[in-house]
Amino acid sequence: MPEGDTVWQAARRLHTALAGKVLTRSDLRVPKYATADLTGRTVLDVTPRGKHLLTRVEGGLTLHSHLRMDGSWKVYANDQRWTGGPAHQIRAVLGTDDRTAVGYRLPVLELLRTCEEERAVGHLGPDLLGPDWDPERALANLLAAPDRPLGEALLDQRNLAGIGNVYKCELCFLLGATPWLPVGKLPADRTAKLPVLAQRLLEVNRDRPTRVTTGRRGQDLFVYGRARRPCLRCGTPVRVADQGDGSRERPTYWCPSCQTGPAPAPGSPATRRVRSHPAV
Incomplete structure (x- = not known):
């Protein structure tokens, strides 16, 4: 999407x-x-x-x-x-x-x-690239359901509008948290910078033909689409599994070493289903 x-x-x-x-x-x-x-x-x-x-x-x-x-x-x-x-x-x-x-x-x-x-x-939250952008409101929306997995909360356009699956994965990596970590469990210092970082990523990419989150030429993304390839920070193989709220499952990428928090175990149904996904 x-x-x-x-x-x-x-x-x-x-x-x-x-x-x-x-x-x-x-x-x-x-x-x-x-x-x-x-x-x-x-x-x-x-x-x-x-x-x-x-x-x-x-x-x-x-x-x-x-x-x-x-x-x-x-x-x-x-x-x-x-x-x-x-x-x-x-x-x-x-x-x-x-x-x-x-x-x-x-x-x-x-x-x-x-x-x-x-x-x-009218149901949308603050637009990351719009004149109504309000980081405090976006953060309050995210924290309103502290037990919700971070990845699902970021994709919910009622919280903040504009994040899709690529930015979800990349944001979670930059925050050092797995997409399955409950929003309320994110450390306070990282919670405070979440909306600012999200807005910055979209803003710097809105004029680019190719989306870049790493700042590295030829290595555009940290984890998205990099299943089983070495993490650009630590070299650990990037993992992928399905994540969703039941309405739609999305392939979700993360580094098991750089990101802390819960995640599907290797060989779990979520991991097995996504192996043949075209995004891998």
Whole structure:
């Protein structure tokens, strides 16, 4: 699933292509909005909110989309061939005199009144890359359920908006805690720096084509995707296991030496299930 920095980049591309321009083409290919026509309206802005995209148009309307695992927005010049996937995967087309934005495989696409945007994104916690970022509120949200595993709490967009599975794993590594450590058991000094570190990681990566958390050229991430490879700090093989709240299990990477706290035992069901996961 795209994380907050990726969605921020998508919003910037869409805003640059569409904002301030009149739509000359509008095609929403979902049954509920098949007859909706935004042609003739000016695009006011495209704003990211956590992992959500809000495309606001003249007349008090907002096109809300979410990329989830496979969705994407591509921007093309009007004489350029569309290459984001087969035509049957297109869910939205927004065109101007010189650019066309095409939304592929969008699992969430809805047209709502701008004054009702909170219905779609009001449940989100402070946005790590947004003007509403509030580290104290984000920390209070995380600590409200002290027994919850740190990794699950970080992924809960109601606590803070923008962290996905990659940043979850990398943050836990930088904090020296396993993703299964209860939030309330994190040492006080590391608890205090958690929201600041999270925001810093997304902020430094929002303008980069490749996400980097290590500061090392050619070694972009500390643990994510590095199962059975040596830890970049201590050389211990990185481990991977499933973690989830029951709704979705995600491959979770950690160093058993650099990170303290509970974790699935080698050979446990969570570890066995993830061995064939494509992210490993």
